[in-house]
Amino acid sequence: MEALPNQMQIARLAAGGCFSRALALAARLGIADIVNDGHLHFHDIAEHTGSDPDVMRRLLQVLAIGGVVERDQDGAFAMTGPFTALRSDHPRSMRNFSILMAEIYDDAFGGLSHTVRTGDSGFRQVFGVPLYAYLERDAETARIFDGAMSELTRPVAAALAERHDFSSAHTVVDVGGGDGTLLAGILAEHPHLTGVCVDRPSVCERAATALRTSVDHQVARRIALRPADIFEDVPEGGDRYLLKNVLHDWSPETCGRLLTSIGRAMRRTTEGRDPGVAAPRLLVLESLLDQDSDAPHVLFQMVMCGKDTGGYGEGDLRLILRRSGFTPVLVERLAGGHHLFECVQDLDRHS
Numbered sequence: 001m002e003a004l005p006n007q008m009q010i011a012r013l014a015a016g017g018c019f020s021r022a023l024a025l026a027a028r029l030g031i032a033d034i035v036n037d038g039h040l041h042f043h044d045i046a047e048h049t050g051s052d053p054d055v056m057r058r059l060l061q062v063l064a065i066g067g068v069v070e071r072d073q074d075g076a077f078a079m080t081g082p083f084t085a086l087r088s089d090h091p092r093s094m095r096n097f098s099i100l101m102a103e104i105y106d107d108a109f110g111g112l113s114h115t116v117r118t119g120d121s122g123f124r125q126v127f128g129v130p131l132y133a134y135l136e137r138d139a140e141t142a143r144i145f146d147g148a149m150s151e152l153t154r155p156v157a158a159a160l161a162e163r164h165d166f167s168s169a170h171t172v173v174d175v176g177g178g179d180g181t182l183l184a185g186i187l188a189e190h191p192h193l194t195g196v197c198v199d200r201p202s203v204c205e206r207a208a209t210a211l212r213t214s215v216d217h218q219v220a221r222r223i224a225l226r227p228a229d230i231f232e233d234v235p236e237g238g239d240r241y242l243l244k245n246v247l248h249d250w251s252p253e254t255c256g257r258l259l260t261s262i263g264r265a266m267r268r269t270t271e272g273r274d275p276g277v278a279a280p281r282l283l284v285l286e287s288l289l290d291q292d293s294d295a296p297h298v299l300f301q302m303v304m305c306g307k308d309t310g311g312y313g314e315g316d317l318r319l320i321l322r323r324s325g326f327t328p329v330l331v332e333r334l335a336g337g338h339h340l341f342e343c344v345q346d347l348d349r350h351s
């Protein structure tokens with residue numbers, strides 16, 4: 001009996017895991033790198049990836065249904081336009097992001113019912129520890145995570161480097177800066193700047209390799225890596241403090257602790273300078289996500305980190321910033337969708 005349209009719709013959504021896992025495996029096996037701009041027979045793809053040819057043909061069939069690859073009359077496969085970004089050398093590569101989403105984050109959705117019942121993190125229920133503690137014990141996933149963050153950050157770095165006036169700044173401190181991609185993108189466009197990337201020690205170790213191998217030498221040598229717990233120890237001396245995609249991981253109360261830590265460093269910086277020198281500014285970059293958002297992230301974020309982190313809208317972030325002694329003097333949407341909150345510190349406030 002032929003399936004009815006509504007049955008097809010349900011079946012397609014219910015089989016989502018099959019498509020996303022196939023996509024992640026294609027990314028892991030480097031199929032887009034192997035096929036590149038050409039067409040390749042499934043036998044050749046199987047040989048390059050050490051796979052069973054018949055099963056590889058079926059994997060490619062599933063990927064074709066998902067629109068990832070297309071098959072020509074001779075049975076050879078090519079990547080479709082959008083999915084060329086699965087290539088590792090693509091300037092807008094999403095290879096690591098695909099693996100992160102469709103593997104570890106998908107596993108965390110095994111804890112969805114726990115999140116729905118209790119509001120607590122499904123990730124923690126499944127893995128026994130919160131995300132960053134998990135990444136400390138799984139180096140391979142940590143590498144994928146850093147790579148995914150870097151992929152998502154590249155366009156934001158370009159947009160911020162173009163939009164924000166860095167002319168009077170000397171030092172930019174990126175708090176929770178991952179592998180340094182945001183700083184590298186800004187410093188490449190503003191050769192007078194130096195940068196300090198602050199993150200967990202294990203992230204800084206991997207960042208040293210990433211900067212050495214994939215960033216222009218002239219840019220990489222202007223970036224210092226600073227391993228630290230950002231809730232306790234943010235370096236002084238910056239003219240701009242960046243905080244990109246960090247607040248959404250935490251509850252409003254924990255965001256307050258982090259902002260207090262940054263505020264302390266900024267206050268000391270100001271106090272140590274001549275009165276004529278401009279006070280440092282905090283630039284917060286976030287994808288806004290309010291309760292009415294139509295993005296799946298509205299649930300996703302809770303499964304990863306818990307109910308208190310269900311995404312922040314503009315009003316929430318303004319409140320969180322103000323409570324920690326920061327006043328947004330400019331809020332704008334950058335090309336690509338991130339919002340920039342440029343903030344000054346309220347220096348009359350006691351912290």
Ligand SMILES: C[S@@+](CC[C@H](N)C(=O)[O-])C[C@H]1O[C@@H](n2cnc3c(N)ncnc32)[C@H](O)[C@@H]1O
Pocket residue numbers: 132149150153175176177178179198199200203228229230231243244245246249
């Ligand atoms: C969601 S990622 C964002 C990374 C980067 N800012 C970006 O947008 O690509 C959050 C970052 O915060 C870092 N982080 C989390 N807790 C931290 C802590 N206690 N001390 C230092 N860094 C921390 C993580 O290691 C991670 O690199």
